[in-house]
Amino acid sequence: MSVTAPLGFRAAGVPAGLKSGGARDIALVVNDGPSRAAAGVFTRNRVKAAPVLWSEQVLTGGRVRAVVLNSGGANACTGPAGFQDTHATAEKVAALLDDSAGEIAVCSTGLIGERLPMEALLAGVDEAAGSLSRDGGLAAADAIRTTDTVTKIAFRRGTGYMVGGMAKGAGMLAPAMATMLSVITTDADVTADELDRVLRRAVAVTFDRLDTDGCMSTNDTVLLLASGAAGVEPDAGEFEKRVTEVCADLARQLLVDAEGATKAIAIEVVGAAHEEDAVKVGRAVARSNLLKCAIHGEDPNWGRVLSAVGTTDAVFEPDRLNVAVNGIWVCRAGAAGDDRSKVDLRPRDVTITIDLSAGTRSATVHTTDLTADYVHENSAYST
Amino acid sequence: MSVTAPLGFRAAGVPAGLKSGGARDIALVVNDGPSRAAAGVFTRNRVKAAPVLWSEQVLTGGRVRAVVLNSGGANACTGPAGFQDTHATAEKVAALLDDSAGEIAVCSTGLIGERLPMEALLAGVDEAAGSLSRDGGLAAADAIRTTDTVTKIAFRRGTGYMVGGMAKGAGMLAPAMATMLSVITTDADVTADELDRVLRRAVAVTFDRLDTDGCMSTNDTVLLLASGAAGVEPDAGEFEKRVTEVCADLARQLLVDAEGATKAIAIEVVGAAHEEDAVKVGRAVARSNLLKCAIHGEDPNWGRVLSAVGTTDAVFEPDRLNVAVNGIWVCRAGAAGDDRSKVDLRPRDVTITIDLSAGTRSATVHTTDLTADYVHENSAYST
CATH class of the missing domain: 3.60.70.12 (L-amino peptidase D-ALA esterase/amidase)
Structure with a gap:
């Protein structure tokens, strides 16, 4: 069609x-x-x-x-x-x-x-x-x-x-x-x-x-x-x-169809003061190579989420941040929350939910994991 | 000491x-x-x-x-x-x-x-x-x-x-x-x-x-x-x-000592209108995963340099950009310059020189290549 x-x-x-x-x-x-x-x-x-x-x-x-x-x-x-x-x-x-x-x-x-x-x-x-x-x-x-x-x-x-x-x-x-x-x-x-x-x-x-x-x-x-x-x-x-x-x-x-990717990651930002803040936070997290490597390794490393959120100027207080990985709230109030061993990262689709606790706006940014295959494909492209 | x-x-x-x-x-x-x-x-x-x-x-x-x-x-x-x-x-x-x-x-x-x-x-x-x-x-x-x-x-x-x-x-x-x-x-x-x-x-x-x-x-x-x-x-x-x-x-x-890195890359920005512009451009290029993969593959892919420069608001005109990789000016006036096959990317130290043709300021930002080892080390850290 x-x-x-x-x-x-x-x-x-x-x-x-x-x-x-x-x-x-x-x-x-x-x-x-x-x-x-x-x-x-x-x-x-x-x-x-x-x-x-x-x-x-x-x-x-x-x-x-x-x-x-x-x-x-x-x-x-x-x-x-x-x-x-x-x-x-x-x-x-x-x-x-x-x-x-x-x-x-x-x-x-x-x-x-x-x-x-x-x-x-x-x-x-x-x-x-x-x-x-x-x-x-x-x-x-x-x-x-x-x-x-x-x-x-x-x-x-x-x-x-x-x-x-x-x-x-x-x-x-x-x-x-x-x-x-x-x-x-x-x-x-x-x-x-x-x-x-x-x-x-x-x-x-x-x-x-x-x-x-x-x-x-x-x-x-x-x-x-x-x-x-x-x-x-x-x-x-x-x-x-x-x-x-x-x-x-x-x-x-x-x-x-992303080159070399094994995971499709939705970064869902909620509780933002402005939609723009939600997009900004989603993008910062989506660009964290460290987080993308962690998700590739099926590691719910929420610390890497927080350290990416912290690079933005969005409205939030660090000690009010909550993060869920595939539905498990592994970070509550800026510190360790529910048991991270409960997170199942085996499926291809991964959702990381970040609650900024600063308002009612939201946005979702989509990214993929960072893999050795990505490195290989992009090391060899023009030669 | x-x-x-x-x-x-x-x-x-x-x-x-x-x-x-x-x-x-x-x-x-x-x-x-x-x-x-x-x-x-x-x-x-x-x-x-x-x-x-x-x-x-x-x-x-x-x-x-x-x-x-x-x-x-x-x-x-x-x-x-x-x-x-x-x-x-x-x-x-x-x-x-x-x-x-x-x-x-x-x-x-x-x-x-x-x-x-x-x-x-x-x-x-x-x-x-x-x-x-x-x-x-x-x-x-x-x-x-x-x-x-x-x-x-x-x-x-x-x-x-x-x-x-x-x-x-x-x-x-x-x-x-x-x-x-x-x-x-x-x-x-x-x-x-x-x-x-x-x-x-x-x-x-x-x-x-x-x-x-x-x-x-x-x-x-x-x-x-x-x-x-x-x-x-x-x-x-x-x-x-x-x-x-x-x-x-x-x-x-x-x-x-960078984890997984095989290259130490100096991004040398010259001809900038302001030192701040030079740093901004150097940082944008240093953060390009695509370029870092290319250097890992010993590929002098200057197009990836230009596309990173283009994301900044530094003072420059696209058709006045020059780029050298290890001393070979592979890009002149925003287009292909000297023969890229002359570039020797085998040494560990790599210098990428970007001439913004916009002034006399300069700055150097240091980065490394992106490798499969980086992905491996950072996929497995907390587990």
């Missing part, structure tokens, strides 16, 4: 030789309208890949006719020549669709610092345009994989419309190879402003709350395109709910 | 059964004066161990008669009872020295969240007081080791005075087991205010620029004690230089 689940979209995924072994590496998603309203959320990294710089410009217009994506190269840190490569890619798609390059978004993923093989890439774009179809969503999702072991797609049905999506990213565990790309489509009729509002809110509580190694990619891009082909103006609340569900579904798939 | 290199200090290190295997685990350092001026720098973690809370109070008076240190337990996250244990330890030392507990500093290191075995500890303090000697510095340094594979001591000679020191810490790689303790002594005659000024400046450019896993301990403590026994009021500049050298020497020993 993927991005072609909603009406008005065609897609394709083809091999162009950017990845070795003949795997698909060029994806094209085309919005046939009648609307082409669109919104995008991009990495906050100040070192942005050429396609991010390009697509940010495109999205200021609030209209996207097509998105062309490639794996096999991030086109990041490639200087003015790399930007020209992105521009040329957009121009190529525009020519093939007899449209304006200013409404063609570009996404790239792969290794940083190397130019793309443009001849192969443009030939692949040609082929992708020729094989666009209403059931090309799965091939497109396949073409954006890097170290992803599975294709990531999701869809939800609204009242008279659909929301579909695809994503790539092996759990944000390798963001320097350009972590996460996602294209979400809908056939509902929604203005660009409303798409922007909905997408920002959805991303903030889904993709933004994945934090598997604290690194931030140069290429992260999430796009939301509306064709309006279903002829339905959706209820604003329902539409936001469906888009958020698709983002959450895709984010969960990223987490589960 | 250690803390007893300067005149006026006695020390001891004895086994009290806090660590298994009969290793020394209680250290005592006594200042016999005539001065007992002192200063301390403590962890900025808001979750502070009981001995940190206690010693911070002691140091507000600017006077320390003795420091008692234990390994085998951090006494962190132990609640009011843990604080009473620290208080009782200080009272015990005070009684043995016929002095005031208000001038007895306490440091602990080991696992978070467990009470100390007070009976054994107090018996050990008794024994330590009985074996204090002018050449006890090495035994004291030995007694504060946790996973440290070597004893860490340093000293420097000033004009008519000495500065000596000891430290523990396996490279800040295990800060949740209470990373770093250090006691530095001098027989120069220096006021508490001046000690405080000198120590803060010295720590800021040495211990504070070690960042091996981004974690922050609940127990970090660096103390500087002056006996005045040499009868010399030192030149302020020279004294600061000597103290900084001792701190740098100890910091280097921590780095080299």
Whole structure:
């Protein structure tokens, strides 16, 4: 289903030789309208890949006719020549669709610092345009994989419309190879402003709350395109709910596919004075290598939770902190609580609950354990 | 030499059964004066161990008669009872020295969240007081080791005075087991205010620029004690230089002894608009798990350097960044530079130079690589 689940979209995924072994590496998603309203959320990294710089410009217009994506190269840190490569890619798609390059978004993923093989890439774009179809969503999702072991797609049905999506990213565990790309489509009729509002809110509580190694990619891009082909103006609340569900579904798939991870860890922060505090604490704990190693070793080492919480400026008193690991309150009032030997850390899913005892707000941040396999995969990537 | 290199200090290190295997685990350092001026720098973690809370109070008076240190337990996250244990330890030392507990500093290191075995500890303090000697510095340094594979001591000679020191810490790689303790002594005659000024400046450019896993301990403590026994009021500049050298020497020993590390990485940031920017960038790069894995794999993956730099708010333009790895400028003007195959990453010492092209300030942050051994050591610590 993927991005072609909603009406008005065609897609394709083809091999162009950017990845070795003949795997698909060029994806094209085309919005046939009648609307082409669109919104995008991009990495906050100040070192942005050429396609991010390009697509940010495109999205200021609030209209996207097509998105062309490639794996096999991030086109990041490639200087003015790399930007020209992105521009040329957009121009190529525009020519093939007899449209304006200013409404063609570009996404790239792969290794940083190397130019793309443009001849192969443009030939692949040609082929992708020729094989666009209403059931090309799965091939497109396949073409954006890097170290992803599975294709990531999701869809939800609204009242008279659909929301579909695809994503790539092996759990944000390798963001320097350009972590996460996602294209979400809908056939509902929604203005660009409303798409922007909905997408920002959805991303903030889904993709933004994945934090598997604290690194931030140069290429992260999430796009939301509306064709309006279903002829339905959706209820604003329902539409936001469906888009958020698709983002959450895709984010969960990223987490589960995290490179080298053996545990999916939910850091659930409750009793916060502000939601922002809860997110901040969740993120600090999610970034503690020591805790992530402990969970890998199935050790409910709550001291490492507290020492991470203590690095934040969230509202809390150290002697009022409570921590549960998989439901056992091993830390109460900032000191040892229930018997830690009762904690069962064998399941893949682990929940660490942190009660700040400072209010009523909460947030959950998702991360993974730190493993020798993570080290191995990321020691050997570019060589 | 250690803390007893300067005149006026006695020390001891004895086994009290806090660590298994009969290793020394209680250290005592006594200042016999005539001065007992002192200063301390403590962890900025808001979750502070009981001995940190206690010693911070002691140091507000600017006077320390003795420091008692234990390994085998951090006494962190132990609640009011843990604080009473620290208080009782200080009272015990005070009684043995016929002095005031208000001038007895306490440091602990080991696992978070467990009470100390007070009976054994107090018996050990008794024994330590009985074996204090002018050449006890090495035994004291030995007694504060946790996973440290070597004893860490340093000293420097000033004009008519000495500065000596000891430290523990396996490279800040295990800060949740209470990373770093250090006691530095001098027989120069220096006021508490001046000690405080000198120590803060010295720590800021040495211990504070070690960042091996981004974690922050609940127990970090660096103390500087002056006996005045040499009868010399030192030149302020020279004294600061000597103290900084001792701190740098100890910091280097921590780095080299880092758990599981195979590389000592200096992140040298130059061309910064402000020193603060240089430190910020150095720290961001030092905390990139992806880069640390790459260096472990002897892969000069400069894209991971740039993507870490891009997460900071330092003054720089992405297309003016230059990066050298062991002297080879693999990134120039934000894109690929010299041939990366020329980089020799086989030596243990690795220097990554980042030129922000934004000014004349610089700073160096030290870190290590991320290895499967780090994961193994920290997966199994408390179980």
